[in-house]
Amino acid sequence: MKILLLYPLFPQSFWSYDRFMEIAGLKAVIPPLGIITVAALLPQDWEIRFRDRNVACETEADWEWCDLVILSAMIVQKQDFHRLIHKAVQLGKKVAVGGPYPTSVPQDSLDAGADFLILDEGEMTVPLFLEALCQGETKGIFRSIEKPDVTQSPMPRFDLLERSAYLMMAIQFSRGCPFNCEFCDIISLYGRKPRTKEPEQALAELQTLYNLGWRGSLFIVDDNFIGNQRNVKRFLRELIPWMQQHDYPFTFITEASVNLAEDDELLQLMGEAGFYAVFLGIETPDQDSLQVTRKLQNTRNPLVEACNKINDAGMLIYAGFILGFDGERSGAGDRIQEFIEQTNIPQPMLGILQALPNTALWERLKKEQRLIEGNGHLTGDQNTIMNFVPTRPIADITKEYVEGFWILYEPRNYLRRCLQQCLKICSLKNQKHMMQFSLSKRMRFITQLIWHQGIRRPEIRWQFWYQLLIVLLRKPQLLNMYLGLCAAGEHFWEYRMLARESIARQLGYDPLQLSTTSAPAPEATLIQ
Template identity: 60%
Template sequence: MKALLLWPIMPNSFWSYQETLDVAGLRATNPPLGLITVAAMLPTSWEVRFADRNVQFETDADWQWCDLVIISAMIIQKQDFCDLIQKGVALGKKVAVGGPYPTSVPEVALNAGAHYLILDEGECTIPLFLEALERGDETGVFRSIEKPDVTQTPIPRFDLLNLDAYLAITVQFSRGCPFQCEFCDIINLYGRKPRTKTPEQMLAEFEVLYRMGWRRYVFVVDDNFIGNKRNAKVFLRALIPWMQQHDYPFILLTEASLNLAEDDELLDLMVQAGFTMVFMGIETPDVDSLTVAHKEQNTRHSLMESCHKITRAGLQIMSGFILGFDGEKPGAGRRIQEFVEETGISKAHLNLLQALPNTAMWQRLKQEGRLQDFISAGSQTSLMNFVPTRPLEEIVTEFIETFWNLYEPLPYLKRTFHHIQLMTGKRPWRKPRLTHHELRLFLTICWRQGVVRSTRFRFWWQLAIIALTKPQLLYDYIVTLGAGEHFFTFRHEVKNQLETQLQALRTARSHEADLASPSATTVYANVN
């Protein structure tokens, strides 16, 4: 079998860092870990070609060569995902799909013409798919309610990647999360009982990346790295000596719940293992909204004190915030902005609340008749896909203003400096390993933020202070300012697209109001 593995285009979003990548001469933020893991599960007798369409498009020769096309996707990639299915079918190729998006909404892939749907977790369903091929089945939908033992998951096919194209390489330690936030689909996809790989597995993956010459960010993409704290500590205790022996070759980042602040030992182990940044779903400083969303783990202690504790330990925080919870009071955006300024969190991922398919929130809103008839792409440029409890226009207007203010260049620089100053914990010393990508990014930042923009005096003053007082954090500081280049640009796209959608909504409502009048209806009919 000749299989062509495709990863669809990621539209511009908060996570794409497109402007930053362009400046640094990189092509994509992360590779598709799921797809290259699937590649490792295919029979060794198969020939495999791989194309991350965010890095380089597949060729016509690739399409002619293959017998089978395998496509994975997240919801934000839905347009290119459907286009690729239709292209494969039109060319007479068998098309198999999997990943979070078709697992959540399989009918989309079926309607696009996919022949095989390999859903849920591949360790369980890929064998079913391979058996179907052996039988000669022309189509099939393969599902499993069983959760696989990830200690049997093979090392991903990192060799398929053009490593120099990425900002970070991804690995996975665990799947699943013990919490039950109403809006989150992770427990639907992976369950509430976190399953973890062994330390030996993880170190084997790290060793492969090390031997391939990778020396930048490694993103441990667990949805909650500390979902199983005991196993996380076991892994970290094994990782620390490996990192020390290899002179800390990687800069580690991950995702974790805010209750990390409750465990001093775990915090210390993460820092000593080389973790420098953690993404946390803070969502909102409004406790009532957290309760509505069933995010009780964020209500046990002061959000502000928890963030300060994690930052002081030496971990830079990237955070998720949401507008649009049921019962939310006006001014939620302003309160989020104040919280972000106080904590110094530079990269605050602000989003409008969306109902993801099959989540508890989706089911509740469906029963209440508040669900709209579309599935949001999950980007900051999409309106909410349900009827909120306060006026939609009020929420969206507040969102636009807050997102714009968060990524005003001067406040962003001040916030980044404040966050770095809060980081007083002792990190392991890592010898800087600079490539032409870092040099390009640094020179562009110096020009744009230190010369062109009104941030110039603040930029040079802050840079000098960090270099003199916290040289070990200078790399983190520069990269965070580099990320700002994406946000400074992306906020214009967010504002323009949401305002356009709001105007279209107002126009539609105006037409509906006109049509409600008998005389207006007659006039409208005559015009058309």
């Protein structure tokens, strides 16, 4: 068979880094690991063409060539996902779909016209789909309650990727999370028992990327990398000598729960292995809200101390924050801002709570008859009002969201946090902070950054040069990291306007009605 694998477009979002990609001459942040793993599950004698539409769109010749179209998508991609299904139907092509969005809301894919729904985890359901095809079936829904043993997962088809178009490469070590946060859909998708690959299996994937010529940042996409701490340590102990033998070709970023700060050995191993950053789900500094949403792992130790400890281990912190929890007290947005100022987290992802399908929050709100009819606001994006009736006025929540986002990403505030975070990080001697750029792309990147922030913007021009000098004098080993953070600001300064306009549109306001007062920090605090 001739198979066309398509990955739908992402809309502009917090994580799309649009302006950064433009400055760097890149197309997308990370490749779609799920669909290239599905490609590895298909029969070897099938012909496969893969198109990540965020990098390069398929051609009409691709549509004419294929026998079957296979799509994978997250909720945030649903607009282009539906468009691709409709096009396949119009052209008389059979279409199979899978991924988190179809798994969570199967009816949407059926209504759009998909023929085959390959749901849950592909290692279990792709073989069922292939068997149905062999038997001449033309439609089907394939599900599995059983979770696969990921030690049997195939090597992803990294060879299908246009690797030079991405900021990072990606691998997966584990699936599942041991915690029980009410709003999170990871445990409903992948379960609460973290399943890990074997260390040699993960190292084989790294070796494949190395052999393909990749050097630079690599995202371990686990939703909680440290969910199984015993097995993670086994992996890290084998990763460290591999990195040494290969002269540290990669730097790693991943997602982890805040209890990472409780394990000194784990922090040390991650630092020695080349981890330069971690995304933490902090959500809120309000202890009562953490209790309500069952994020109990965030209540065991002071969160500011946890962040400082992770910085001391050599890692930059990215973090997520949420407004709109039940029983949330007024001023939650201000308290989040205060926490971010204390910790100097450069890129806080502030969002409004959404009830995702099949989560404990979804089921509870459904029983309480608080879900909004038609689920009209569910987009998977951060700047969308909640799809349920909150316990405090929605106008208050959205006002705190817009004001908070606007102030946090005011250019001077943002650049100040970037500097302070880099100054806080205890950089380890083996760490390399590099980007997968050719010399021409590197020169373009630096030239563009100097033009936009060192020349074109008078409000930050002096700050850019002053802070750059501080980094060169005090943390020259973090220069690449710092410049990358600065360049990302171009995206966030544009995105905060999009966020304000989006919220205003949903509320039926003029965007200027939403207050976006900004109070940059005093200049004297820049080098503290």
